[in-house]
Amino acid sequence: MPETSKDRQIANIYKKLLERLSMAIAPRLFENLFDEDIFELKSLDNNKAVFVAESSAVATIIKTTYLTLLSKELDAIAETHYEIEIVDKVSYSRKRQAVEQVETKFFKNSYLQSQYSFDNFVTGPSNRDAYVASLFAISNPGANNPIFLYSKSGLGKTHLLNAIGNEYKIKYPNSKVLYITTDDFISEFVRFIKGNKDSENLKDFFNTVDILMVDDIQFLAGKEDTQIMFFNVFNLLVSQHKQIILTSDRSPSELKGLQDRLVSRFSGGLSIQISCPDKSTLIEILKLKIKVNSLPLDFFDNDVLEYLALNYSRNVRELEGAFTKLLFAVTVHKPDGKVTLKFAKNVFEDDERKRANSGKIDMGKIIKTVAEHYSLTESQLKSKVRTSQIAYARKIAMYLCRSLLSLPYQVIGREFGKDHTTVMSNVQTIVDGLQDDSNLKNAIDTLTSKIKKTD
Numbered sequence: 001m002p003e004t005s006k007d008r009q010i011a012n013i014y015k016k017l018l019e020r021l022s023m024a025i026a027p028r029l030f031e032n033l034f035d036e037d038i039f040e041l042k043s044l045d046n047n048k049a050v051f052v053a054e055s056s057a058v059a060t061i062i063k064t065t066y067l068t069l070l071s072k073e074l075d076a077i078a079e080t081h082y083e084i085e086i087v088d089k090v091s092y093s094r095k096r097q098a099v100e101q102v103e104t105k106f107f108k109n110s111y112l113q114s115q116y117s118f119d120n121f122v123t124g125p126s127n128r129d130a131y132v133a134s135l136f137a138i139s140n141p142g143a144n145n146p147i148f149l150y151s152k153s154g155l156g157k158t159h160l161l162n163a164i165g166n167e168y169k170i171k172y173p174n175s176k177v178l179y180i181t182t183d184d185f186i187s188e189f190v191r192f193i194k195g196n197k198d199s200e201n202l203k204d205f206f207n208t209v210d211i212l213m214v215d216d217i218q219f220l221a222g223k224e225d226t227q228i229m230f231f232n233v234f235n236l237l238v239s240q241h242k243q244i245i246l247t248s249d250r251s252p253s254e255l256k257g258l259q260d261r262l263v264s265r266f267s268g269g270l271s272i273q274i275s276c277p278d279k280s281t282l283i284e285i286l287k288l289k290i291k292v293n294s295l296p297l298d299f300f301d302n303d304v305l306e307y308l309a310l311n312y313s314r315n316v317r318e319l320e321g322a323f324t325k326l327l328f329a330v331t332v333h334k335p336d337g338k339v340t341l342k343f344a345k346n347v348f349e350d351d352e353r354k355r356a357n358s359g360k361i362d363m364g365k366i367i368k369t370v371a372e373h374y375s376l377t378e379s380q381l382k383s384k385v386r387t388s389q390i391a392y393a394r395k396i397a398m399y400l401c402r403s404l405l406s407l408p409y410q411v412i413g414r415e416f417g418k419d420h421t422t423v424m425s426n427v428q429t430i431v432d433g434l435q436d437d438s439n440l441k442n443a444i445d446t447l448t449s450k451i452k453k454t455d
Contacts, residue, residue, distance in 0.1 A: 021070070161213040
């Protein structure tokens with residue numbers, strides 16, 4: 001591993017420390033106890049200095065005879081007080097191996113996405129408070145615990161979490177930053193419990209974490225054992241004044257299926273909503289995307305940006321997807337001069353046609369139409385009842401919400417009281433069934449016609 005500035009700083013401090021000690025200790029004793037091959041300064045972190053001695057005998061002699069002198073001289077050189085720990089080489093090696101084993105045992109696939117930063121996060125009235133709170137997490141970690149960001153999907157929560165993590169690593173290079181999804185936490189907990197059922201080791205891992213960021217905490221709902229572990233981890237980190245940032249699709253008070261004590265902890269921090277961006281913010285996001293792609297802003301007519309901001313405004317992810325499609329068309333077709341509104345409308349011709357034909361279609365109309373078609377009530381369709389007829393109709397309703405409205409699975413799930421994985425599974429069941437079930441295909445065609453029929 002290459003030498004870092006931190007390594008050089010420690011080496012410089014230790015060199016000065018040895019010079020001072022050599023003047024205060026008899027030469028023969030100094031050579032036998034403080035020679036660089038016998039005694040070494042290993043780390044200076046969190047106001048703690050760790051020294052490693054060649055043997056337990058040397059460690060014991062220094063601790064019992066020279067600890068006060070060692071502490072005094074180190075504080076004078078470093079101009080700050082350090083708690084001193086002296087261990088022998090074998091004990092230090094075992095401790096490091098244990099720490100490394102714990103650190104690498106869990107969440108091996110978690111990583112920060114380096115493309116997300118505060119510099120490329122466009123702020124506006126809808127997200128400014130969340131942006132400022134995210135900066136607080138770095139400038140004063142632990143002061144607001146947890147920071148709880150909530151919004152619909154695609155409005156920048158994940159971007160902010162990764163930006164926090166990336167900036168935190170820059171400011172505190174030796175820190176351990178952990179960004180995970182709630183599904184990651186659940187999977188890791190289940191895997192570990194099935195492995196050796198020693199939950200204390202998982203908590204030991206979180207002792208090494210300096211800042212924890214968890215995306216989509218609402219998916220802890222109904223996972224009782226996992227909630228108990230997360231509650232313990234949460235309390236552990238808060239007690240150590242380590243920062244926790246959570247995201248969700250709803251506020252803490254609206255979370256269902258979570259233990260009251262968890263909801264209480266989440267509500268006790270700083271909760272901030274991110275709302276849908278206004279048109280001006282969406283246009284600024286588009287301008288940033290244009291710059292990132294090394295294009296001049298005047299290459300796109302202003303009304304093209306207005307068109308995208310008005311028609312793809314449900315969330316930032318949808319807007320970025322539309323811009324990527326437009327950029328691809330520009331690359332392929334190479335329009336003369338600027339990208340005009342006419343060119344853009346041709347690119348999105350299919351979407352234009354869908355909008356023209358959709359009338360007043362929304363989830364309410366789809367649910368009402370499907371319920372009437374199968375002689376059910378809307379309440380039955382959205383209930384937890386799993387009788388074959390109701391479950392079948394519910395899957396069809398979810399499929400139509402997805403295919404006709406292109407809604408995110410999470411949004412559909414909220415309407416039906418299901419998590420997004422259930423919605424994905426139900427939609428896929430219908431997709432698969434359409435391949436060879438003529439009765440299902442006829443039912444979908446009939447329902448689609450009814451839904452699109454204007455009053």
